[in-house]
Amino acid sequence: MTILYFAQTRRLAGIASETLSLSDPVSADALWDAILARHPDLAPLRSVTRLARNGEFTDADAVFAPGDEIALIPPVSGG
Amino acid sequence: MTILYFAQTRRLAGIASETLSLSDPVSADALWDAILARHPDLAPLRSVTRLARNGEFTDADAVFAPGDEIALIPPVSGG
Amino acid sequence: MHLQIHIGSEPIAAAQPAPAPGEGVGALAEFTGLVRGEENGALIGGLIYEAYQPMAERVIARIIDELCAARPVLGVRVIHRIGRVPVGEAAIYVGVAAKHRAEAFALLAGFMDRLKQDVPIWKTDTF
């Protein structure tokens, strides 16, 4: 599973992307736990950051599979 | 007093402008009566046509003086 | 506030300079009204516009003043073409420069509504 970090999440994580090795699909909560275990500085952004899977926003009940590309989408500010 | 006719009022009156000789100031009703006496074809437009005096829209109680430039403003359709 | 109003028979250039200069402009909202190839169901070659020019310019300026009193902007340009305007060409251009988009959009939409009520310009014929 590839994790992409953008904007504030990239700055706080210190990387733009990384690979997470998962053998099974996981829930959003479990995925966040795995991400925060690596990057505890991201904790304050969790409540305002959406997870995208393969370029689409996900719902709270989404399941994330080992081959997915996940992106952390903090509040956007385009335009 | 100069009277300017625009758009439908110009077409129906058959002229773009003319001079009306008045010795005293007149009300809007009296002015309309004088205009319609010359151009009876304008009667159907009276209720939708506004009178401007010296380039400003007028109220119902306006008084029109001999030196004024009056314009008949039928419904506009710019843009 | 920069205000430029022009009513004339020459074509309206596709690209207009900014309605206001400077580093304070964050939003530019523009509207171009083009003559369509059909009027009331009939195919046409163009429209003919007529204006009571000095009054039209004065009313445009007053409308913009009134709208700006509510929500200030930095610059406005209004160009209305009169005479023969062929299909596909612009009859009107309105550009609004403002600090933020909300006031630029508000002025642009509000101005077009008022123009179509109160500015002595008419489509008088087709060709």
Place this chain on the structure above:
Amino acid sequence: MHLQIHIGSEPIAAAQPAPAPGEGVGALAEFTGLVRGEENGALIGGLIYEAYQPMAERVIARIIDELCAARPVLGVRVIHRIGRVPVGEAAIYVGVAAKHRAEAFALLAGFMDRLKQDVPIWKTDTF
């Protein structure tokens, strides 16, 4: 409906071609968002934008589809610049061609609102 979306680091040209061709276009509404010389009270030389590009393009297309389902238009062009954007230059351009102005304005304003909520593009820094 003609739809063109571009996200890239090159400057946005001041004059854009029409978002849709043809004699049916009666209204062209355009918005340009420019970088102002001040951000949160501090003088700046520019802003740096970052995008999750494939997703941003997909989300933009979906937003426009949704808005058009309610009120159809003839063409939309969206250009967002990323990387360093100096003060006075455009970060975004949106052009909407429609039959009439009401639907062009509605799409333009609605799109900008949605962009600022849902499109993965960020101002990440000043310079």
